[in-house]
Amino acid sequence: MALKNHSTITQFIFTGLSDNPHIEAFLFVLFLVIYVLTIMGNLMMLLVIRTDSRLHTPMYFFLSNLSFLDLCFSSVTVPKLLEDLLSEKKTISVEGCLAQVFFVFITAGTEAFLLSMMAYDRYAAICHPLLYGQMMGNQLCVRLVLTSWGLASINSVVIVLLAVNLDFCEVQTIHHYICELPSLFPLSCSDISIHIDILICVTILHGFGTSLPILISYARIISTILGISSTTGRNKAFNTCSSHLIAVFLFFGSGLVRYLLPTSGSSLDLLASLQYSVITPMLNPLIYSLKNNDVKAALKRTLEKYL
Numbered sequence: 001m002a003l004k005n006h007s008t009i010t011q012f013i014f015t016g017l018s019d020n021p022h023i024e025a026f027l028f029v030l031f032l033v034i035y036v037l038t039i040m041g042n043l044m045m046l047l048v049i050r051t052d053s054r055l056h057t058p059m060y061f062f063l064s065n066l067s068f069l070d071l072c073f074s075s076v077t078v079p080k081l082l083e084d085l086l087s088e089k090k091t092i093s094v095e096g097c098l099a100q101v102f103f104v105f106i107t108a109g110t111e112a113f114l115l116s117m118m119a120y121d122r123y124a125a126i127c128h129p130l131l132y133g134q135m136m137g138n139q140l141c142v143r144l145v146l147t148s149w150g151l152a153s154i155n156s157v158v159i160v161l162l163a164v165n166l167d168f169c170e171v172q173t174i175h176h177y178i179c180e181l182p183s184l185f186p187l188s189c190s191d192i193s194i195h196i197d198i199l200i201c202v203t204i205l206h207g208f209g210t211s212l213p214i215l216i217s218y219a220r221i222i223s224t225i226l227g228i229s230s231t232t233g234r235n236k237a238f239n240t241c242s243s244h245l246i247a248v249f250l251f252f253g254s255g256l257v258r259y260l261l262p263t264s265g266s267s268l269d270l271l272a273s274l275q276y277s278v279i280t281p282m283l284n285p286l287i288y289s290l291k292n293n294d295v296k297a298a299l300k301r302t303l304e305k306y307l
Contacts, residue, residue: 012097012187013173014090017081017270028085034282035078041285042067044299051305052298058136059125062118063288065145066247069114070281073107076100077178077277084177097179102160104180108255108276109152109206115248116210117144122241123217127224155206162195178273207252214248243291250280 018024045067049055080100084090092100124135159181169189176183181199185192221241228234254275289295 009094009168009172011091011093011172012179014084014092014177015173015175016084016090016177024085028082031078031082031085031278034278035074035082038074038078038282038285039071041282041289042071045285045288045295048295048298048302051302055294055298058121058138058141059118061141062114062121062145066111066114066118066284069107069111070284072103073111073277074281076103076107081177081278090177092179097174097184098160098163100179101163101181101184102156104178104277105159106149106152106156109155110148111251112206112210112255113148113151114145115244115251116213117148118244119214119217119248120144122244123220126221126237126240151209155202158198158202162198166190166192166195176269176273178277180273183269211252218245239291243288246287246291247280247284250283251276254280 016024017027046064049060049064049067077100080092121136125132128135163181163184166184166188167190168187172187174183174187185196188195218241221237225234225237228237254272289299
């Protein structure tokens with residue numbers, strides 16, 4: 001696949017996170033540790049949920065899919081970042097850039113939909129505990145996950161088509177460490193106003209479509225929790241969804257900042273991308289394990305079984 005009207009452009013150059021060799025060496029070690037922790041943490045979550053029959057419930061089915069997504073998401077961005085931190089010239093082919101644009105958006109988009117589905121799961125568990133098994137059947141859970149992938153795929157195709165139709169001049173430098181559509185806009189020498197409008201519309205529709213079920217679910221959840229008479233009952237109900245709330249704030253906050261605010265090439269752009277594509281996939285297993293007694297107990301049983 002080639003970009004329109006730029007047969008002379010075969011690659012892009014990243015500015016990366018720093019041009020200081022000492023800082024790059026430090027960042028390489030830091031992000032290597034983060035990546036290893038991300039892989040180990042999410043693989044452990046997948047193993048524990050898979051092997052412990054007590055975790056074969058809708059909540060942990062969604063959580064295992066979240067761990068798989070975090071593995072994919074971090075593997076789309078971090079290995080290339082690590083390679084560039086050791087390279088004097090940080091380049092990526094046009095085809096590789098387009099592929100990264102697609103996979104960044106499909107993994108991030110699917111995660112947004114999945115977090116929305118998980119909010120509905122928490123609503124069903126807290127607000128309708130007696131009907132939970134009927135409301136969250138196995139077939140419905142599988143369909144919700146497949147729907148998340150399908151909708152995110154459609155959005156990703158739209159994003160890639162926007163990138164394919166950009167016209168570039170001689171500028172090849174991307175002021176970022178990965179290929180994201182907002183970072184490609186400053187390189188275009190043609191009118192990109194309609195591209196920006198489409199990106200904003202897609203982002204708003206995607207954000208609204210995924211955040212609205214979360215807001216509605218938690219409005220119902222809060223109402224139900226406030227109606228519980230005992231303090232112990234309220235705390236237990238809140239603890240069942242606190243991990244999910246933390247994950248939602250970390251992911252949606254940085255993701256919306258990245259795709260809705262104008263690209264400036266500033267540190268804010270880099271920090272927002274690092275937060276949702278590097279840091280959040282590492283933190284999710286910690287958030288869901290440290291704040292979840294069932295996961296901690298299952299992890300203990302799994303370690304005793306295999307060690």
